[in-house]
Amino acid sequence: MNNLLFYGSVLFSLTFAETTNSKICMKQQLSMEPHKMDSS
Structure with missing residues (x-):
C-alpha cells in the first residue's frame, strides 16, 4: 500500500x-514570437 501511495505521489x-513547464x-x-502563433 505504501508503494502505491509513493508511486501515485x-x-x-x-x-x-x-504541465507547469x-x-x-x-x-x-507567446511573448517572444506572437506572429508564429498567428501563422499556425
Whole structure:
C-alpha cells in the first residue's frame, strides 16, 4: 500500500511539473514570437 501511495505521489508530481513547464514555455513563446502563433 505504501508503494502505491509513493508511486501515485511521484506520478502526480511529474504530471504537475510537466504541465507547469508547458505553460511557462507557451507563455515564453507567446511573448517572444506572437506572429508564429498567428501563422499556425
